[in-house]
Amino acid sequence: MRILQSRRFAFAAGDLYRQTEPNRALQPTENDMSDTQQRIDSLVKQNDIVLFMKGSASFPMCGFSGRAIQILKACGVDTKALKTVNVLEDEAIRQGIKEYSNWPTIPQLYVKGEFIGGSDIMMEMYESGELQQALGTPAN
Numbered sequence: 267m268r269i270l271q272s273r274r275f276a277f278a279a280g281d282l283y284r285q286t287e288p289n290r291a292l293q294p295t296e297n298d299m300s301d302t303q304q305r306i307d308s309l310v311k312q313n314d315i316v317l318f319m320k321g322s323a324s325f326p327m328c329g330f331s332g333r334a335i336q337i338l339k340a341c342g343v344d345t346k347a348l349k350t351v352n353v354l355e356d357e358a359i360r361q362g363i364k365e366y367s368n369w370p371t372i373p374q375l376y377v378k379g380e381f382i383g384g385s386d387i388m389m390e391m392y393e394s395g396e397l398q399q400a401l402g403t404p405a406n
Contacts, residue, residue, distance in 0.1 A: 313376075316348075318374045337397070343401060382400060
């Protein structure tokens, strides 16, 4: 009999069986978190502009992430050159970015390794011209 296993369930001959061990793969361990923090740190330091968001620049999956993309576009940022990280694809990154920045919400914008903030802060900075200055784009 062929058995297919997922993270939470084992499927055998069309029947559904709960695994006896709790799913440890969904809960990051300390080593996973340090690896996650290293991955996040690399992303932030290796890219001039990084947006941790829900979805992608071409298909944001929440209003705040969509707003962040629109603000960056209004600043003249080419979204094809922008590094976006879809936190919905990786739970460790989704939780780890909150710890990395000590900021509880997503999206999160980093420019030249510096944490800028979420969409509300981006909007305030855009309106004052500070965001364009941080991005190195001309103020509108």
